[in-house]
Amino acid sequence: xxxxxxxxxEMLRASARELMNDRYPPERVAAxxxxxxxxxxxxxxxxxxxWIGISVPEEQGGAGLGFLEELVIxxxxxxxxYPGPFLSTVVLGLEALRLGRAEELISDILSGKRIATxxxxxxxxxxxxxxxxxxxxxxxxxxGVKLFVPDIxxxxxxxxxxxxxxxxxxxxxxxxxxxxxxxELPTVDGTxxxxxxxxxxxxxxxxxxxxxxSLERLRDRALAALAAEAVGLGSRAIELALDHTRTxxxxxxxxxxxxxxxxxxxxxxxxxxxxRSLCYWAGWAVAEGTPEASxxxxxxxxxxxxxxxAACERAIQTHGGIGFTWEHPLHRYYKRALGIAATFGWGDSxxxxxxxxxxxxx
Amino acid sequence: xxxxxxxxxxxxxSALRRWLQENLPEGWGSPxxxxxxxxxxxxxxxxxxxxxxxxxxxxxxxxxxYGGHEAPLTFQAILLEEVGRAExxxxxxxxxxxxxxxxxxxxxxxxxxxxxxxxxxxxEEVWCQGFSEPGAGSDLASLQTKAVQTDxxxxxxxxxxxxxxxxxxxxxxxxxRSDDSGDKHAGLTYFLMDMHAPGVEVRPLRQITGDAEFxxxxxxSVKIPADRVVGEVGDGWSVxxxxxxNERANLGFALTSRLDVAFRKLVTLAKATGTNGTRAADDPxxxxxxxxxxxxxxxxxxxxxxAFSSFLRTGVPGPEGSVAKLFxxxxxxxxxxxxxxxxxxxxxxxxxxxxxxxxxxxxxxQLRSRGNTxxxxxxxxxxxxxxxxxxxxxxxx
Ligand SMILES: Cc1cc2nc3c(=O)[nH]c(=O)nc-3n(C[C@H](O)[C@H](O)[C@H](O)COP(=O)(O)OP(=O)(O)OC[C@H]3O[C@@H](n4cnc5c(N)ncnc54)[C@H](O)[C@@H]3O)c2cc1C
Numbered sequence: 001x002x003x004x005x006x007x008x009x010e011m012l013r014a015s016a017r018e019l020m021n022d023r024y025p026p027e028r029v030a031a032x033x034x035x036x037x038x039x040x041x042x043x044x045x046x047x048x049x050x051w052i053g054i055s056v057p058e059e060q061g062g063a064g065l066g067f068l069e070e071l072v073i074x075x076x077x078x079x080x081x082y083p084g085p086f087l088s089t090v091v092l093g094l095e096a097l098r099l100g101r102a103e104e105l106i107s108d109i110l111s112g113k114r115i116a117t118x119x120x121x122x123x124x125x126x127x128x129x130x131x132x133x134x135x136x137x138x139x140x141x142x143x144g145v146k147l148f149v150p151d152i153x154x155x156x157x158x159x160x161x162x163x164x165x166x167x168x169x170x171x172x173x174x175x176x177x178x179x180x181x182x183x184e185l186p187t188v189d190g191t192x193x194x195x196x197x198x199x200x201x202x203x204x205x206x207x208x209x210x211x212x213x214s215l216e217r218l219r220d221r222a223l224a225a226l227a228a229e230a231v232g233l234g235s236r237a238i239e240l241a242l243d244h245t246r247t248x249x250x251x252x253x254x255x256x257x258x259x260x261x262x263x264x265x266x267x268x269x270x271x272x273x274x275x276r277s278l279c280y281w282a283g284w285a286v287a288e289g290t291p292e293a294s295x296x297x298x299x300x301x302x303x304x305x306x307x308x309x310a311a312c313e314r315a316i317q318t319h320g321g322i323g324f325t326w327e328h329p330l331h332r333y334y335k336r337a338l339g340i341a342a343t344f345g346w347g348d349s350x351x352x353x354x355x356x357x358x359x360x361x362x
Numbered sequence: 363x364x365x366x367x368x369x370x371x372x373x374x375x376s377a378l379r380r381w382l383q384e385n386l387p388e389g390w391g392s393p394x395x396x397x398x399x400x401x402x403x404x405x406x407x408x409x410x411x412x413x414x415x416x417x418x419x420x421x422x423x424x425x426x427x428y429g430g431h432e433a434p435l436t437f438q439a440i441l442l443e444e445v446g447r448a449e450x451x452x453x454x455x456x457x458x459x460x461x462x463x464x465x466x467x468x469x470x471x472x473x474x475x476x477x478x479x480x481x482x483x484x485x486e487e488v489w490c491q492g493f494s495e496p497g498a499g500s501d502l503a504s505l506q507t508k509a510v511q512t513d514x515x516x517x518x519x520x521x522x523x524x525x526x527x528x529x530x531x532x533x534x535x536x537x538x539r540s541d542d543s544g545d546k547h548a549g550l551t552y553f554l555m556d557m558h559a560p561g562v563e564v565r566p567l568r569q570i571t572g573d574a575e576f577x578x579x580x581x582x583s584v585k586i587p588a589d590r591v592v593g594e595v596g597d598g599w600s601v602x603x604x605x606x607x608n609e610r611a612n613l614g615f616a617l618t619s620r621l622d623v624a625f626r627k628l629v630t631l632a633k634a635t636g637t638n639g640t641r642a643a644d645d646p647x648x649x650x651x652x653x654x655x656x657x658x659x660x661x662x663x664x665x666x667x668x669a670f671s672s673f674l675r676t677g678v679p680g681p682e683g684s685v686a687k688l689f690x691x692x693x694x695x696x697x698x699x700x701x702x703x704x705x706x707x708x709x710x711x712x713x714x715x716x717x718x719x720x721x722x723x724x725x726x727x728q729l730r731s732r733g734n735t736x737x738x739x740x741x742x743x744x745x746x747x748x749x750x751x752x753x754x755x756x757x758x759x
Contacts, residue, residue: 001371001436002364003667004675009363068363242753257756259742262749269748270685277664278657284363299657351653352646358656359629359643 003280005072013072019049020080026329029081033190033332038083040115040154047112052090056098061110067221067287071228071279078229079236081336083191085151088117091225092218096159099214100170100207105157116172117155118218119146119197127344129219130212132169135162135199141179142171142204145197148343152195153184160197160204161215168212171204179203189339191332216294217286222344223297224286227279227304230340234272234308237333241265241315248320255318264314271307279304295357302347302354308337365667367440374433375440381417382448391449404530407454411485414453421459421483424467428479435674439615446619457527458482458489462535462554464608469593469601474554478533490531492522492555492579493602499524500743502537503546503599507581509538509553511595515587516540518555521580524737528564528577531557535605537598550598554590561585571729607683609738614666614686618659621694624727625659628652628701631720635704642704651700658693662686684752688744691734698728 005013023045032038046052055070056062063069070090077086089109093116097106108114122133123145135144144162149155152175160171173180179202187194209215242265245256255261282300285293312334316323323330341347367375387410389395398406414420415429422438424430445452453459463482466474481487498505507520518538528534534555541549555562561584566574593601632643632652642648669682701724702709711718712725735741749755 001367001439001667002671003664004671005363238753242755246755254756256749257758259746259749259758262753262755262758263742263745265753265755266745266748269753270689273682273685274658274661274665274689277668278661280363280668281365281660281664284365296660299653299660303657303661348650351650351657354653354656355649358652359633359649 005068009069009072012069013076016051016073016076017079020076020082024080024082026081026332029083029191029332030329032083033081037184037190037193038085038151038154043084043115043154044112046084046086047110051086052094052112053110054090056094056106056110060098061107067224068280068283071224071283074225075228075232075279078232078336081191081233081332085115085117085154087192087222087225087229088150088155089115091221092116092118093155093157093159095221096161096170096207096218097172099209099217100172102172102205102207105172109157114157115151115155116157116159117149117151117195118159118161119149120161121146121148123147127219129215130168132161132163132212132215135160135164135169135171137162137164137166137169137171137204137206138201140203141201142173142199143201144199146199147185147194147196149182149195149197150192150343152182152197153193158197159207160199161218168209168215170207170209170214172207173199173202173204177202187339189332189335191336192339219344220282220286220294220297223301223350224279224282226340226344227275227282227297227300230301230304230308230337231272231276231279233333233336234268234275234304234311237308237312237315237330237337238265238268238272240330240333241268241318244322245318261318264318268307268311268314272304272311275300275304275307295354298345298350298353301344302350305337305341306347309334309341312337371436371440374437375444378419378441378444379448381419382444382450385413385417386448386450390451404454407451408485410451411454415484420453421463421479424463424479424483428467428475429483430479435670439670442615443619446616447623449620449623454485454488454530455482457491457531457535458487458533461491461605461609462489462533465535465552465592465601465605466554468604469552471589473589474592478554487532488527488530490525490528490534490557490577490579491605492525492528492534492536493605494524495521496523500740502602503550505537505539505550507536507538509540509551509586511540512585515585515590516551516553518553518581518584518586521578523578524567524576525564525579526576526737528557528579529566529574533557534579535592537602540595540598547599549596550602551595552592552598552601553586554592555581555584555586556590559584559586569730570732571726606739607678614669614683614690617690617694618662618666621659621662621690621697624694624697625655628655628697628704631701631724632704635706635719637706648700648704655693655697655700658689658696662690662693665689684739684744684747687738688741688748691731691741694734695728695731698724698731702728 050063051073053062054065055067058064094109120127156175158173158175179200182195182197184193184195245261246254248255278300282296285296316330322328421430422433423435426432495505509516509518534557536553536555537550540551561582563580565578567576568574635642665686705719708719713722
């Protein structure tokens with residue numbers, strides 16, 4: 001048994017943090033979130049770091065590390081509120097292409113040349129696996145509506161998750177192909193924009209996948225990664241609150257000396273740290289493909305998102321008036337945390353699945 | 363990071379499982395089994411402790427020269443997990459193994475180690491902890507029990523309270539004030555007190571559950587020889603901190619695996635209980651609560667593991683122990699409360715009623731769980747510790 005990250009993994013974390021501090025300090029993230037969004041010209045630099053293929057084997061042009069390493073990076077990106085398409089392209093898109101053995105597209109993604117995103121939820125906003133949201137596939141043409149497609153504005157390749165009479169499927173479609181219309185939806189969280197895609201007999205390529213099992217794998221990766229983002233940004237929100245409450249004085253002392261303030265932050269710390277434990281466990285289980293991976297990923301995402309949302313709420317409260325302003329960075333952490341909570345299922349719907357795994361005989 | 367056992371760990375675990383299966387006391391854990399009471403109960407636990415010791419399952423990571431095995435710490439974690447999972451009886455020396463022993467190992471003299479450690483492991487000598495006083499609980503350093511230096515030793519007079527196991531203890535770790543001229547943290551001295559010495563009187567206290575596991579200890583001019591001081595005279599506070607850190611560090615694994623067992627029993631209860639033809643296990647609100655509790659138990663398990671790896675790296679129990687203790691105690695309260703809610707009106711019936719669900723055990727567990735957020739540092743004190751020592755916030759006092 002060994003429950004700690006290795007020295008190499010810690011070094012990876014340190015370098016990811018340094019890079020984010022350097023290139024995406026809060027002022028830059030604010031400018032991107034409040035302005036025109038992420039500039040796709042900045043994406044190839046991420047490829048240059050070897051992060052895109054971090055968990056792809058070396059023979060296939062990746063870095064040959066694992067999903068845990070990917071998660072370390074994702075946690076740091078969450079901490080920085082990184083506004084680029086990592087979740088959509090690396091955690092979801094690239095893995096979908098790998099599951100479907102789309103070799104050529106894989107190398108374009110790895111090099112940073114193309115950016116892929118995944119259209120999963122249909123008009124009801126549910127990220128279901130079995131049955132997957134309905135699409136129609138007829139004569140090499142795909143039709144359907146996809147909502148909550150992350151980073152649509154910077155992507156050029158769409159991976160569509162859907163279900164037909166033949167079962168679960170994955171398709172690739174060029175975003176700008178004939179029969180495809182898309183638009184960005186005005187999201188509360190400016191650091192991860194969501195889009196709507198309408199396919200009307202669009203030319204698509206079906207990927208050969210292993211039915212619902214492949215979709216489950218994609219979903220579990222997404223859940224573990226969202227948990228890691230939540231843990232990263234939750235910790236950062238607590239740090240901001242600590243910086244503030246150690247120095248802000250009222251009634252002649254730092255407000256952090258009041259237990260009504262301090263205990264809120266101690267509780268936030270407890271919640272984020274226990275969620276972190278779940279997140280690493282889930283990450284390990286997903287990486288190893290152990291039988292509990294799906295249940296662990298659902299439990300971890302549910303808990304981590306709730307912990308991050310609560311940590312941000314406590315941070316806002318303990319900041320007082322300044323925490324309620326647009327000028328202060330805290331609201332962006334809060335909005336991203338809420339976005340994480342709302343995607344791939346809120347805590348209660350994830351727990352419904354956990355309960356089914358625990359209580360209902362297979 | 364690898365959550366699986368190594369080959370060596372797996373061998374140890376399966377041998378231990380087999381041993382527990384073959385050696386658990388006759389009838390233990392079967393429905394209707396009654397634990398022996400009074401003197402016979404003490405004998406029962408002493409005998410069980412001796413058998414654990416002889417099988418090589420006590421003091422796994424303690425030095426061989428004091429009866430230990432110098433096994434890797436992971437073996438100790440596995441032991442605590444498996445004993446919890448099997449719902450085996452506990453070793454009688456809870457305080458000796460978890461607090462007195464580690465403190466003597468870390469801070470005691472060679473003579474003290476030779477004299478005391480092996481007998482803790484074998485269960486021959488039982489220990490209790492005499493820290494809390496009527497006027498000093500959370501603010502332990504304000505304690506008033508007096509230790510007056512005489513030639514050859516000390517004479518101790520005062521009162522301790524809430525002392526678990528004192529009614530069966532042979533020895534007590536005791537903190538007393540040897541000098542009241544300065545700061546309250548200075549002038550404390552840490553003693554190993556013979557509970558059979560003249561002047562020591564123990565009075566049991568009845569708890570919320572009706573049981574009497576903890577006691578008052580009255581000390582009237584009790585003589586303690588100089589060689590029963592741990593650390594320096596006047597340095598008792600720092601020795602007491604060693605004890606408290608070990609207390610919290612050791613709790614984790616055993617308690618979490620017991621919680622895991624309790625969770626599985628709660629699931630059984632939810633499947634067996636029904637109203638109007640629907641099982642509690644099919645009620646969406648109950649299901650949500652069960653999923654949440656399961657998540658809590660797993661979070662606790664892996665938080666313990668993480669705390670454990672930082673312990674392996676640094677050798678000293680860290681503040682993560684405070685997080686784990688705080689989270690465990692509140693989870694246990696939520697879990698046992700959920701059982702009562704599932705029972706419905708039957709939650710009114712306790713032990714002794716033939717209509718009680720599962721003999722009223724959940725009622726008992728729920729009541730006992732109220733103590734979890736008070737003993738070994740109240741939840742408020744633990745939040746202070748997290749705020750001040752982990753998060754670096756200014757002191758509230
Ligand atoms: C089941 C059980 C077993 C025990 N076993 C032992 C034992 O074997 N040996 C032993 O020595 N002791 C033992 N104790 C005693 C235990 O350590 C004390 O009860 C505990 O430290 C609290 O002290 P107190 O009871 O004096 O409460 P107080 O310290 O008076 O606390 C009362 C309330 O005030 C709060 N409070 C106090 N100070 C602060 C503060 N600074 N900030 C915020 N809130 C505060 C507390 O959190 C609590 O809610 C046991 C207790 C229990 C319940």
